[in-house]
């Protein structure tokens with residue numbers, strides 16, 4: 001649906017930093033913070049929120065609570081927007097607006 005799809009996985013490196021888009025457990029990857037090759041010690045799905053009512057989209061790494069909190073906040077601000085929370089590529093939570101009909105009345109995407 002959206003063109004700029006964020007990486008589904010996030011890797012934890014042996015140095016404690018993390019990096020998006022890597023899922024090969026045991027492989028090494030270049031850590032931008034340490035500026036050195038580091039081993040991937042853990043790989044986990046990343047949470048994303050995407051809004052069906054506007055172009056709002058966020059990634060929150062492995063933090064599900066952060067994804068829910070952002071979705072709550074956006075949903076309160078724009079009650080007519082349907083939000084979807086993804087865990088990796090899996091649809092994790094589907095929040096439809098109170099009334100789907102109202103979305104047609106929105107002329108433009110709201111400012112963020």
Ligand SMILES: [Zn+2]
Pocket residue numbers: 013015016017031032033034035038
């Ligand atoms: Zn590092």
Ligand SMILES: [Zn+2]
Pocket residue numbers: 051052053054055056074078081
């Ligand atoms: Zn929205």
